[in-house]
Amino acid sequence: MDLTTLEGNxxxxxxxxFKKEDFEDKTVAEIIGNKVNQALQMVNLDxxxxxxKFQELSSxxxxxxxxxxxxxxxVIILYDFTKGLNQKDLxxxxxxxxxxxxxxxKIVLVSKDARLFINNVDKIYVINNQQIIxxxxxxxxxxxxxIIDAPGIVNFFYQCENMGIHLDEYTDINELIKAIYRIKT
Amino acid sequence: xxxxxxxxYCIISNKIDANLLNNLEEYNIINDDKxxxxxxxxxxxxxxxxxxxxxxxxxxxxxxxxxxxxxxxLRNVNFINITSDIEEALYADYLYVLDQDVLVxxxxxxxxxxxxxxxxxxxxxxxxxxxxxxxLIIYNVLDKPYYDLESLVHDLWI
Numbered sequence: 592m593d594l595t596t597l598e599g600n601x602x603x604x605x606x607x608x609f610k611k612e613d614f615e616d617k618t619v620a621e622i623i624g625n626k627v628n629q630a631l632q633m634v635n636l637d638x639x640x641x642x643x644k645f646q647e648l649s650s651x652x653x654x655x656x657x658x659x660x661x662x663x664x665x666v667i668i669l670y671d672f673t674k675g676l677n678q679k680d681l682x683x684x685x686x687x688x689x690x691x692x693x694x695x696x697k698i699v700l701v702s703k704d705a706r707l708f709i710n711n712v713d714k715i716y717v718i719n720n721q722q723i724i725x726x727x728x729x730x731x732x733x734x735x736x737x738i739i740d741a742p743g744i745v746n747f748f749y750q751c752e753n754m755g756i757h758l759d760e761y762t763d764i765n766e767l768i769k770a771i772y773r774i775k776t
Numbered sequence: 777x778x779x780x781x782x783x784x785y786c787i788i789s790n791k792i793d794a795n796l797l798n799n800l801e802e803y804n805i806i807n808d809d810k811x812x813x814x815x816x817x818x819x820x821x822x823x824x825x826x827x828x829x830x831x832x833x834x835x836x837x838x839x840x841x842x843x844x845x846x847x848x849x850l851r852n853v854n855f856i857n858i859t860s861d862i863e864e865a866l867y868a869d870y871l872y873v874l875d876q877d878v879l880v881x882x883x884x885x886x887x888x889x890x891x892x893x894x895x896x897x898x899x900x901x902x903x904x905x906x907x908x909x910x911x912l913i914i915y916n917v918l919d920k921p922y923y924d925l926e927s928l929v930h931d932l933w934i
Contacts, residue, residue, distance in 0.1 A: 647793070649793040675831065679899025679900075740838050743905065746925060765911075
């Protein structure tokens with residue numbers, strides 16, 4: 592399955608069939624190649640890490656280095672990118688991904704972490720046996736949650752629906768709070 | 777970090793690396809190369825009192841995580857869970873919150889999760905249910921904190 596041919600700008604792929612790259616024993620500078628300082632700055636990493644070996648990095652820094660090494664590519668494919676990232680990191684990368692696609696690039700995020708997809712991807716594919724078995728444009732599509740867990744805000748939406756409370760499909764907690772406030776008062 | 781018996785710990789870290797793991801080398805560390813089935817088998821045959829999860833729970837679905845927690849309880853094994861995902865804090869009795877290599881906060885889970893500003897400033901945020909409840913308390917819609925979504929949704933609309 593050639594992930595570079597998938598349609599979309601920032602694409603989520605739910606699959607077990609793709610493995611994260613391993614760069615054991617290589618230094619960060621060797622992995623990134625050209626323009627190492629610039630690439631590290633772009634992914635919010637200190638240039639001091641460039642002489643470190645990949646296995647010496649924290650799990651979140653490993654993901655950042657892999658992203659930095661692919662910034663020159665037309666289609667950037669990232670596997671299991673959220674390992675070690677917290678909410679603030681995720682928000683930073685979502686902003687960065689939007690900036691990257693503005694340079695006419697495409698990003699493919701192979702992950703089972705829906706936190707990475709929400710407010711980020713414009714298309715989600717489920718791939719099994721090297722075939723697309725399902726595709727959707729919506730993070731609220733129930734079908735994908737047969738395979739992965741829904742992010743909290745989507746889960747909340749479904750639980751409210753089960754109780755007969757219909758809310759709009761909010762992906763921002765502040766908007767959701769205002770909506771609840773309006774209903775309750 | 778002091779680890780007592782019969783307590784489940786969560787170490788929230790944004791720098792999970794060899795240095796952090798070296799501090800826990802006296803325990804059996806389970807890395808994220810294990811499958812769900814392999815982890816269940818390890819716990820089922822586990823003879824020690826404490827097990828360390830190195831950012832492995834994130835790989836599993838919530839229902840699988842809950843099964844792991846139940847099995848640990850059944851086997852009387854306590855855990856130290858290292859993670860960057862604040863949602864996993866809710867499984868633990870006691871939290872250590874690190875920012876890079878620095879211990880920023882520690883304490884009972886319900887006490888640490890009250891420190892919304894600090895947790896958000898470091899970047900971990902709050903678990904979704906706790907965050908929503910915290911904001912709804914400010915709006916006088918709820919009157920107590922919540923740590924699970926089911927109870928929150930139930931109390932909100934009943």
